Amino acid sequence: MRVEVKDVMTTQVASVNGSTPFKDVAEVLITHGVSALPVVDGEGHVIGVVSEADLLRKEEFRERYYREGYQPPLRARLRHRLSQEGAGGGGKAHGDTAAQLMTAPAVTIGPRVSIVSAMRLMEEHGVKRLPVVDDDGLLEGIISRHDLLKVFVRRDADIADEIREEILRRTLWEQPNDAVATVAQGIVTLTGRMHRRSDAQLAARMAGRVNGVVDVVDKLEWDQDDTPVWRGR
Structure with a gap:
């Protein structure tokens, strides 16, 4: 039996829109106990993903820009220097809405794709969950590493x-x-x-x-x- 994404995905998905404020995004993450959220437009198309890491980056870089003489931890400085985003990380530090904080375009997957392909996609992009979208890019669900483990039980x-x-x-x-x-x-x-x-x-x-x-x-x-x-x- 070929198990597909639709067979194990979560259909009750917490999401935010691009204009959702920083604090509200954080509240949704905490309330639902997830590490990332799809960001959708007014019609439900997935336009990006906002994660805990995106929000923490704002706090990580805040002191760099707002407190004179502040020296961030070595780990933060190295990450900032070596990150392929470079100035993009600092840009997210100033973000106040989901659209400004999110990573775009989002890495998504279709519902009829095999779970093996989902595993490979997560590994390739270093993510723990993938928004599941239909052919028009509309959000249908989300699949996480935890969901993928269901086939082994x-x-x-x-x-x-x-x-x-x-x-x-x-x-x-x-x-x-x-x-x-x-x-x-x-x-x-x-x-x-x-x-x-x-x-x-x-x-x-x-x-x-x-x-x-x-x-x-x-x-x-x-x-x-x-x-x-x-x-x-």
């Missing part, structure tokens, strides 16, 4: 049923087989016998791709070894 019985019905019992093999799948704590153990070694290897690989599988222990036996033999010189 499937019941062992459900995982075992899927492997038996979708992999071992389907007519993928030329010969019948007596392979058996058992699952404990997300770890699949394959036992029994299949006609060809390549069939057994394929069954193990397919089982490893089932959502919720943590690992596969392959104890399958076979009648015919049809795997190519490598011959070195």
Whole structure:
């Protein structure tokens, strides 16, 4: 079963609009216990994301600009110097609304995208959550790292049923087989016998791709070894 973003995303999404004041943005973040919020326009299109980091930057740089002789902590100075945003960080320090504080354009994802792609996108951009938008860019939900972990808490019985019905019992093999799948704590153990070694290897690989599988222990036996033999010189 291919799990998509829509299957695990949160549909009740806290968001703010571009004119939301700094303090109100902070209040929404605290009230909902989230680290970032989508910023939407009047029609619900996602135009950016405002995060705790964006708000903290305002406090971090405030003393730099407003207190004579103040020297920020080394970490703050290095971050300011090395940041690709450069002056953009200082600009956010002066921001008073979500539109001035947010990061834009937002990194978003569609509802029919696989959760594997969502994981990769989060890793690529270094974010913990992604606004989910439709084809017109309208906000439909949000998916977080916590949501992605839901696929790993499937019941062992459900995982075992899927492997038996979708992999071992389907007519993928030329010969019948007596392979058996058992699952404990997300770890699949394959036992029994299949006609060809390549069939057994394929069954193990397919089982490893089932959502919720943590690992596969392959104890399958076979009648015919049809795997190519490598011959070195």
